[in-house]
Amino acid sequence: MSPRYISITKSSINSETRHKNAIMLTIFLALVTLFCSSNAQLSSTFYSSTCPNVSSIVRNVVQQALQSDSRIGASLTRLHFHDCFVNGCDGSVLLDQGGNITLSEKNATPNNNSARGFNVVDNIKSSVENSCPGVVSCADILALAAEASVSLGGGPSWNALLGRRDGLVANQSGANNSIPNPTESLANVTAKFAAVGLNINDLVALSGAHTFGRGQCRFFNQRLYNFSGTGSPDPTLNSTYLATLQQNCPQNGSGTNLNNLDPSSPDAFDNNYFKNLLNNRGLLQTDQELFSTNGSATISLVNNFANNQTAFFQAFAQSMINMGNISPLTGSQGEIRSDCKKVNGS
Numbered sequence: 001m002s003p004r005y006i007s008i009t010k011s012s013i014n015s016e017t018r019h020k021n022a023i024m025l026t027i028f029l030a031l032v033t034l035f036c037s038s039n040a041q042l043s044s045t046f047y048s049s050t051c052p053n054v055s056s057i058v059r060n061v062v063q064q065a066l067q068s069d070s071r072i073g074a075s076l077t078r079l080h081f082h083d084c085f086v087n088g089c090d091g092s093v094l095l096d097q098g099g100n101i102t103l104s105e106k107n108a109t110p111n112n113n114s115a116r117g118f119n120v121v122d123n124i125k126s127s128v129e130n131s132c133p134g135v136v137s138c139a140d141i142l143a144l145a146a147e148a149s150v151s152l153g154g155g156p157s158w159n160a161l162l163g164r165r166d167g168l169v170a171n172q173s174g175a176n177n178s179i180p181n182p183t184e185s186l187a188n189v190t191a192k193f194a195a196v197g198l199n200i201n202d203l204v205a206l207s208g209a210h211t212f213g214r215g216q217c218r219f220f221n222q223r224l225y226n227f228s229g230t231g232s233p234d235p236t237l238n239s240t241y242l243a244t245l246q247q248n249c250p251q252n253g254s255g256t257n258l259n260n261l262d263p264s265s266p267d268a269f270d271n272n273y274f275k276n277l278l279n280n281r282g283l284l285q286t287d288q289e290l291f292s293t294n295g296s297a298t299i300s301l302v303n304n305f306a307n308n309q310t311a312f313f314q315a316f317a318q319s320m321i322n323m324g325n326i327s328p329l330t331g332s333q334g335e336i337r338s339d340c341k342k343v344n345g346s
Ligand code: HEM
Pocket: 071, 073, 074, 075, 076, 077, 078, 081, 113, 114, 115, 116, 180, 181, 182, 183, 189, 206, 207, 209, 210, 212, 213, 214, 215, 216, 217, 219, 261, 284, 286
């Protein structure tokens, strides 16, 4: 972007025109800045000439994976979240430890023995590379896989925004500290969302992703026996549900048993998650807090989504776009990885 048409003949300018030119140059540079930053926007048509069929390629691989693993859509959706909350949506969660990646995000507390779906991401990448070699980033694959997973689960469809590039680093301490953990207060979770530019509408809508998938006992065991050192279970936990959970999650068990995040429809993407919260049947402490924190602005949002699935679906799609916009690498930043597990050349 060279400013060709403001070439100036030095000999012909007096101080007044020089002053005017300085103002014009300032305005011009402001416009250039504006244009360059608008180039950094993601776009739903980013691959329309370089990989026009990328959405259906991704969707087909997800659909195939669902045949043998009904949970995989949930796992893939979560990967996009865990990617975006750490250094933006840059595929950093996918990098294996080794070489320059000394501390992977995969091994960070929220992901270790928990995040899954990496093999399916690799299968998607292979399928995309077969049709369009070297053009689609792993970060965009995560955004497309999340959309495909939600819509194949019966949830909303949306046009994912694309054009992200893949990062060159992982940030394990970032993953430890930026991804909310399930025993945090609502105020703390809200602060972690705010730190990446998401508000409580986003928090409540996106928490609705817990309408599918599984949770290990170790993430909510503290609610079942001795909540916050009270010697009793979490008082906001439905007593019938408590008994069921205690059955599957013995006090001194390994904590790795799986539980449906939404027992009423474990693999379907619907608004039952919010109906559960009204019945004190949220699995994680952070789920139930959205409805059971006295005086919280989240309560009316939960009520609305429990009563109106259309409202939830609309809000969820918008908030996924908001989450997908967290600090993407664009233009010539980062790279297009050829293997989602590794930085190119490593
Ligand atoms: C609000 C803060 C959140 C917390 C504290 C949280 C925490 C958790 C935890 C502890 C699990 C269980 C993992 C396991 O047992 O291995 C889980 C699962 C899951 N989370 Fe979240 N999560 C949050 C927000 C989100 C968001 C924003 C999304 C996506 C938009 C999401 C999508 C999922 C999905 C789909 C699963 C099931 C994954 C599977 O079955 O593999 N979560 N979450």
